[in-house]
Amino acid sequence: MxxxxxxxxxxxxxxxxxxxxxxxxxxxxxxxxxxxxxxxxxxxxxxxxxxxxxxxxxxxxxxxxxxxxDPIGHIGWRPLIIILASVLVFGFCLPRLGMVLSLPLLVIISALAGDEFHWGEAIVVSVILTAGSWVIFIWGLNLIIPMWPTFLTGN
Structure with a gap:
């Protein structure tokens, strides 16, 4: 075959x-x-x-x-490593910095993997994703996810 x-x-x-x-x-x-x-x-x-x-x-x-x-082309290692790093940074930062800072960090680092990076777009997507995540996970599903950094909440 x-x-x-x-x-x-x-x-x-x-x-x-x-x-x-x-x-x-x-x-x-x-x-x-x-x-x-x-x-x-x-x-x-x-x-x-x-x-x-x-x-x-x-x-x-x-x-x-x-x-x-339809041969397989070269592997884009740079974007792959940047996206993987952004997920690792998010996982590390979420318990310490809360969702308000960790999600924008994830979006901005991930956006750097693309060919074109625009601060305005990354910030708008960060705000929308953070608000949507709060609505779905914290307000809607009542999950216990830190919203704010630990140095602000005293936990």
Whole structure:
């Protein structure tokens, strides 16, 4: 069997591996029921859905001809490292700086990964994302996420 699209083949394999890993990891948590889903319910379903999508993309890569085999180009290491670093910085800063400072930091560092960086756009997105996250996670779901830096709250 000949691979007719290298990009789709690699993408399909990646989706299958990540999907199965998520579904497998979700089996460690209680599933609950459809009426009252537990913490493993959503990641398990999402993992299976991701693996199914990967299988479809993989099948497409083996059956549908693409011009020149659609080779995989070079990997953009700089954006990959910047995005990974922004997530690590967010994870480190959230308990210490709270959501008000950590989310804008995440957005601004992530925006540096692109070819064009504009402070105005990054600040607007930061404000919208922070407000939306507060509405969804703190006000709507009542999750205990620090909103303000620990040096302001005394915790």
């Amino acid at each position: 000949k691979i007719k699209s290298q990009k789709d083949f690699a993408s399909g394999l990646m989706f299958i591996v990540v999907g199965i890993a998520f579904a497998w990891g979700a089996t460690e948590y209680a599933f609950g029921s459809s009426a009252r889903p537990g913490p493993g319910y959503f990641p398990f379903g999402l993992g299976l859905l991701m693996a199914l999508l990967g299988a479809i993309v993989l099948f497409k890569s083996l059956t549908i001809e693409t011009p020149g085999g």
